[in-house]
Amino acid sequence: MDMSTNSADPAPAIDSELESHYNLRARHPERGAIYHGFAQRSAxxxxxxxxxxxxxxxxxxxxxxxxxxxxxxxxxxxxxxxHGGYWRALDKNNFSFVADAYLDAGVAVAMPNYALVPHATVGAIVDQVCASMDWLMGEAPRLGFDPGRVLISGHSAGGHMAAIMACPQRAPALRGRLLGCVCLSGLFDLQPLLRTSVNTDLNMTPAEALALNVYAAELADVPLLLAAGELETVGFRSQSEEFARYLAARGRAAQSMIVPGRNHFDLVGEFADPGSALFAKTLALLRGARQ
Incomplete structure (x- = not known):
């Protein structure tokens, strides 16, 4: 796998509106406290x-x-x-707590780590995570989960990768095994990021962003739940709502869910809360039959 960083074309000018939609560090100073709580629970x-x-x-x-x-x-x-983090930050260890409620419900949970920019391109990171499923499916007998009943999920950049992994051409090890896909604050069109400061780190070219566009992917015919927080930016909410409409118009089982009172960061806590509607919908997919 080529894990090197590509040279970039001259960066397009930053669009102030897109910057307000996608530069979340400035918008959410409380994210540090949220992640601290996640880390304590995960330990x-x-x-x-x-x-x-x-x-x-x-x-x-x-x-x-x-x-x-x-x-x-x-x-x-x-x-x-x-996990998310714009392909440039965070680690699986930050999110171990997500497993707690699912374990109590009789569900196994796998959390892959992956390289971060600048040590790899976004495309190489996506390839790495997709390839991780080959190993994971092969380890099912030893670890004790059912490789024939798999639900893919992810948050933010992880939501993008979860959707990509629902494409059999990208993650062939999951072919015929998927129960569905749940994307939390997912990114399905990466082209808006090109005109934000986020791409200063990601260093994506227009061609790379286009190649990673989930709209062009041939997704498996499985249910998709696309959730976003009510308190998220218009950019992130519209990513989920517009992609759900796009899929539904093509006869796919896609549902958009706006979670009241949640923002981009604490939405993950809702996903891990056994009393939440988001958890209930996810668990229903896990207990369903493959399509």
Whole structure:
């Protein structure tokens, strides 16, 4: 896998409106406190006896994965959760707590890590995460989950990668195994990022952004739940709402969900809350049959 950074064409001028939609660091100074709470909860999760930590799925230093498997008489369905961070920040360890409620519901959870820019291009990162599924499906007998019942999920940049992984050409190991896909504050068209300061780090070219456009992907015919927080920017809410409309117009089982009172960051907590509607919808997909 080529993990080097591409040279970039001259960057287009920053669009102030797009910057306000997608530069979330300036908009959400409270994200530090939210992530601190996530880290504390995740440290406890990682001490759970069900945790298989830092399993190596590939040769890169970043190619590690955590898998949490409940005690059960039969193999559990599997939720794959891909963390966000604009392909430039964060780590699977920040989000281990997501597994807690799903384990209690009898669901196994896998969380792949991946390289971050500038050590890899966005395209190489997407390829790395897709390839991780080859290893994971092969480890099902040893780890004790059901490889025939898999739900892909992810947050923000992870939501983009979850949608890409629902394309059999990109993640062939998941072909015929998917129960559905849940994207939290997902990005389905990366081209708006080209005219924001985010791309100063990502260094994507227009051709790369176009190649990673989920609209052009041939997704598996499985249900998709596209959730965003009510308090998110117009840019992030419209990414989910417009992609859901696009899929529904083509006869696909896609649902947009705006979660009241949640922003881009604390939406992950809602996904992990057994009392939330978002958790209930995700669990219903996990307990459903493959399409």
């Amino acid at each position: 406890a999760t990682r001490r759970n006896a069900s945790a298989h930590l830092d399993l190596r799925y590939g040769p890169e230093p970043s190619s590690t994965m955590d898998v949490f498997v409940p005690q059960a008489e039969s193999p559990a369905p599997l939720l794959v959760f891909i």
